Amino acid sequence: MTETPNASLTAAARVLKIEGEALLALAETLPADFSAAVEQLMACQGRVILSGIGKSGHIARKIAATFSSTGTPAYFVHAAEASHGDLGTITPADVVIALSNSGETTELGDLIAHTRRFTIPLIAISSRAGSTLALAADLNLTLPLAPEACPLGLAPTTSTTMALALGDALAVALMERRGFEPEHFRTFHPGGRLGARLARVGQLMRGSKDLPLVPTDFPMADTLLVMTQKGFGTAGVVENGCLVGVITDGDLRRNMGGLMEKTAIDVATRTPLTAPPEMMAVEAVALMNQNKITMLFVTDADAQPLGILHIHDCLRAGVQ
Known part of the structure; x- marks a missing residue:
């Protein structure tokens, strides 16, 4: 029937x-x-x-x-x-x-x-x-x-x-x-989109050995070498161990006139966007997209740099 x-x-x-x-x-x-x-x-x-x-x-x-x-x-x-x-x-x-x-x-x-x-x-x-x-x-x-x-x-x-x-x-x-908590849940679900969505910035960031850091009075000629060697196209400017500025390609273009006579702090963007290690990776990606940037320095509560997070690291981990 x-x-x-x-x-x-x-x-x-x-x-x-x-x-x-x-x-x-x-x-x-x-x-x-x-x-x-x-x-x-x-x-x-x-x-x-x-x-x-x-x-x-x-x-x-x-x-x-x-x-x-x-x-x-x-x-x-x-x-x-x-x-x-x-x-x-x-x-x-x-x-x-x-x-x-x-x-x-x-x-x-x-x-x-x-x-x-x-x-x-x-x-x-x-x-x-x-x-x-x-x-x-x-x-x-x-x-x-x-x-x-x-x-x-x-x-x-x-x-x-x-x-x-x-x-x-x-x-x-x-x-x-x-x-x-969500971080406990990710421990048992490390694979797939669910695991990626629950990842924290501290789990995906590059560590301190990869950080492109320079002191405030560092000559820009030497700063450019650090930016090139580390491969991120950026440099963090530190003072007394704290991140006080970030230099990006945009900062270089805005300071082309007499660039080599300047120091790192002269060129840097002060009070840059950063991310704490406990921030959800999806939130960090949203922050980068909103501000049209491709990376964030990761700092602790005292503004001391701990690592750097590139949007490509997030995408490779499945965070979108």
């Missing part, structure tokens, strides 16, 4: 509505053990072990990945593989989160027994408070009763969506408890 496009849209809207309503119900009636689960995970001295099988296993794997990327070390142990040696990866210092919608998943039996034998904290995510998994667990994150979005009521849809969302809620709650 061929369905019309409208029928497909109706089905899609129905699925999203069913799952959306389930998530709202979950938000309004969060499991009573949620706060205790956060405290248990905060106190974990080892790793958070996520386990499940089938669709629940896929959700468990994703939650483990989210935990790990947001400051809570975690990994996934396949429920079936656990019975064939992988239980050895789970130690008394760990916390186990087991996922099973019914709470009666046979493959979880050995893992449950292992946690009970070695007094390993066990948190259950399931839909049945009286299930084998729920009764064995130390803490229960029981999902509210909600119909599956599957028209047959069989395929895990609504239940897996709620489990996934509950895992996200745990991860975010833990992030906030740990004071997780």
